[in-house]
Amino acid sequence: MERNQILERLAVPLLDWYDGHRRILPWREEASPYRVWISEIMLQQTRVEAVKPYFERFLDAFPTIEKLADAREQNLLKLWEGLGYYNRVRNLKKAAQRVVLDYQGELPADYDYLISLPGIGSYTAGAISSIAYGLKRPAVDGNVLRIIARVTADEGDILKAAVKKRTESEMTKIMPDDRAGDFNQALMELGATVCIPNGDPKCSICPWKDICLAVKLNKVKDLPVRIKKNKKRIEEKTVIIIRDSEKCMIHKRADRGLLAGLYEFPNVRGHASQEEIIGYVKQMK
Numbered sequence: 001m002e003r004n005q006i007l008e009r010l011a012v013p014l015l016d017w018y019d020g021h022r023r024i025l026p027w028r029e030e031a032s033p034y035r036v037w038i039s040e041i042m043l044q045q046t047r048v049e050a051v052k053p054y055f056e057r058f059l060d061a062f063p064t065i066e067k068l069a070d071a072r073e074q075n076l077l078k079l080w081e082g083l084g085y086y087n088r089v090r091n092l093k094k095a096a097q098r099v100v101l102d103y104q105g106e107l108p109a110d111y112d113y114l115i116s117l118p119g120i121g122s123y124t125a126g127a128i129s130s131i132a133y134g135l136k137r138p139a140v141d142g143n144v145l146r147i148i149a150r151v152t153a154d155e156g157d158i159l160k161a162a163v164k165k166r167t168e169s170e171m172t173k174i175m176p177d178d179r180a181g182d183f184n185q186a187l188m189e190l191g192a193t194v195c196i197p198n199g200d201p202k203c204s205i206c207p208w209k210d211i212c213l214a215v216k217l218n219k220v221k222d223l224p225v226r227i228k229k230n231k232k233r234i235e236e237k238t239v240i241i242i243r244d245s246e247k248c249m250i251h252k253r254a255d256r257g258l259l260a261g262l263y264e265f266p267n268v269r270g271h272a273s274q275e276e277i278i279g280y281v282k283q284m285k
Contacts (some may be wrong), residue, residue, distance in 0.1 A: 143191025153213035160196025
């Protein structure tokens, strides 16, 4: 069976499965553009169960885009504490400020505008466009790339932009006109709960089990292909803890770079000697 023939058979069983198996999630039950946006940003690199309490607290504190645009950065960072990747919440505020200026605080049904906002890429713009507005826009992330690679036995490197772009084009073509949002969410759901990245995929309950080439070719665990080029960089530092009774000294990191603007204990590169640490402390203001 050719790739196009497989792709054309995906939508119907996927949506039938989704209708009976989709999880009840707070951002799904009230899929306003703002709620979809916040949830999708929170869900980047983060598990659904971890996001749920953060989502509710965040929406309680900032129920509108106007409130988010006016938020103090320290309040935002505190509410985000534990989710990590803090530039996500900084970009949320920057984007909210633009939306207030450009659209009086209402996210528009305009994919090109959405993708121009800080922190919003093609996936998030596609999710908002399709789920909140019903527009035929793909939302392709790692989950979607993985399940499409498996069902078609595609050995292309999913970390390559060309593979993602091709998949976005293919998903747009097979997306039902009247269920764009459900289709995108069904793809996400299948990747999160059945065709999972780690461990054994649950092929026996997959709606695509009868057409999946990876199953037929016994390649499920071999796919998708990811060719990583960059090695992790390890930094060695000496951390200095300065205490005064129950208080500890901390300082703010630079506004740019890794963990920008967050607070940490003072530190120096490498394994510093006691004399070097004393000299460093004496120079602190």
